[in-house]
Amino acid sequence: GYTTVVEKLLAGHAQELTDGSLFSVYGDQNVWWLLLLVFCTMLTKVVATSITVGAGGNGGMFGTSLVAGALGGFLFARLVNLTGLVVLPEVHFVVLGMAGVLAGVVHAPLTAIFLIAEITGGYALFVPLMLVTSFSYLITKHFEPYSVYTRKLTLKGVDVYANRDRDLLSRLDLHRLIDTEFVPLRPGATLGELVEVFRHAHRNQFPVVSKGGLLRGVITLDMVRNTLFDDAHYTTTKVRELMQPPAALVCPTDSVEHTLALLERTATPALPVCDAEGIYLGFVTKSTILARYRRELIEEGQV
Template sequence: MPRSTFHRILSPLLLWRLRHINDRVYLILMSVLVGLAAGLAAVLLKTSVHGAQQLLYSWVPEEKRVFALFLYPIIGVALTVLFTRYFLGGTLSRGIGPVIYNIARQNSIVPRSKMYSQLVTSFLTVTFGGSAGLEAPISVTGSALGSNLARILRVSRRERRLLVGCGAAAGVAAIFNSPIAGVLFAVEVVLSELSAPFFIPLLISSATATVVSKGLYEGQPFVLITNSWPVQAIPFYVMLGLGTALLSVYMLRVYFRADDFFERWPGTFRKVVLGGLALGLLVFLFPPLYGEGYNIVQALLAGKPEQLTDSSIFSVYRDENVWILLLVATASMLLKVFATCITVGAGGNGGMFGSSLFTGALGGFVFARLINLSGLYPISEVHFIVLGMAGTLAGVVHAPLTAIFLIAEITGGYALFVPLMLVTSSSYLISRYFEPYSVYTRKLVQKGVIVHADRDRGLFAQLDPLSMVQTDFMPIHPESTLGDLVTVFRHSTRSIFPVVDAEQQLVGLVTVDTIRDALFDDEHYNTIRVADLMAPPPAIIEPGDSLLDTLGSMDQHGAWALPVVNKGKYVGFILKSAILAGYRRQLLKESE
């Protein structure tokens, strides 16, 4: 349908809405629509990935499956890269970070292509064994649906931001059937804000997506039935919290360094081939790294850890040698982050959310099995598996409430609330001490985007500093005479004059206040040079400096304007009045 025709149909409907439906009811209806769309997208991705994986497995005899595990990830990454190049123009932003950037810097406008690109690329990657989770792609898809539905149905900027959060919440809720965790994920990770007007639409959208998921997709990701926990195990819970914190820091540092490495590594073809081979080798040696790995978590919760060695070169040992089993579990736990980094760095699509749950489950299992083997105190391995999942997720994503309620909802383990709080809080605090930024926010901070900050910082972060640079200040050469300066002054509306050399390097400033007496000294108009009158600027602003830091410099030096230079070359001036006016406009937009 042509866009003009679409708008002719839509405009009367929007006009009817303005007359008959108030804004609050309209926002509730919008949140329901976003929940429905995100829920359907989550069900589509889950069912297609799991069905396609079963089909791929059925094609290969069991005795040859270990070799198929080596080839499948290479194929998946290659297909993802080809789709990205020929259907997306070679650009595929991955993870939740770009959505947070869209909210902070682009008025909550998420590109339309993300409504389908994340689904297709994550399907190709994970179906063929890419070692990453589907949570981030689904959450991004939901955010894109919310943003673009808001644009089509003409809601305000603030409500569009809320609907982006509704989409993210609905995506997480639908994939895990966990509405509360979906809401908390949107609040802690995506929006960094929770107010009464926000909470109800988030909850409605999340609940709607959960209903859709439960109605169309059978089964819970994980099942745990428990009624109590032993008080005597509290020291072991604290130890597990410390262990998951260290594991989280390890995962974050590996992820950050791998991300930097792949960004510097040239050549898409080289990344696909070498990255795919490395990923295939890891999956060949340790099949639990294939795909999301949730089948392994289910096996651990069902008391069948021997499945860790299925279809691997260690399968001959089965569960006869507990140390071989623990070796495979520990290696899979430590290598999962490498597998995920290679999957994404080589060109695939997926997230660290699911990888954190997988790693935490193995960490909890290894910890509990070692304690039981030591004879110190008999503890429930199943309890520590889910507690390990919560602790690692809280440490990697920096979202402790999401981790608590997600594990409680998807495992039915509400009886473990106190242990969950102990493990997640200690893991979150310790990991954040060593790594202040989560897996989603480090790149944003490097770009100057302020995340999880107060309202003023958030508003200043949405302003473009370069658009406020004033270029109508008339520069003058240091060898010019006082007479030349007087001539420039007569034709200028400014009282500050930048002194620049022949290479446009800023060497000083001349202000009317500092040369007031010299202006009336006619006898020395041709003998006094500007270099004799200029003074160094009180501070210099560079393009990468934040507006909040710029205001701080102005207050510190009592200046109403400061020069902006780029690699030493003069660009213009930035005025305090322009910054405050921009802040006021942004505040009015937020209040609309």
């Protein structure tokens, strides 16, 4: 337990671990018997807890993590010291071992840092604690995406990331998703000018904007497909006669979640963005939102 193992290791009295054990006869004579006891105790603790938790019981994750981490940290430091190559502070590695194992088991590096620093008073080891817990979390997260607690829920079919999509979308800034590469047209432009724009544009949707920057409507290739190749209308037909009001307008203060819902409801790939005065700012596209959303997933290491 914590009192019999961790406190002795933190006090630097590791040799007392052999007291009352089968190794007590040999512990004072050979340090390897002490290390064998430490290794066996650590292994037994891990196996016993795994069996208990696997059988549906409660093995006490915090206590087990602290003991196993303390034993592992001490074992590593003592083995390195026995090589004579360098002298490591064994007590410090006991603290770091506890933090590392706890961070990996519960997937909570900050909890491990502050908990271990608080119960051991090891605030001088804050930087090493941050490094150890960070590496422990990243490594365990790579091989096991769920903590020991959330894994039980996933095995029961519970989606622990049920609100994850909403959380990710709430992080996105709509201002950074506005696409300004859509070529604006004047209401008085002719069909011939529109055809010329079509030839060089990379989009098939165009905003119709007045001189003051107000959005008057939108025009797409589908709207003018029937008259596009009729030369007779190139000089007589104006854009204002062909444009249509947008299916919906997006305000720059809208959330990305609301914007995505508008795109889904209107079944359009892009919607214009206007401020409160109706000034055209650009378009927001579904592909841009989904691309940014996927990037967020990759950055979280979930894809």
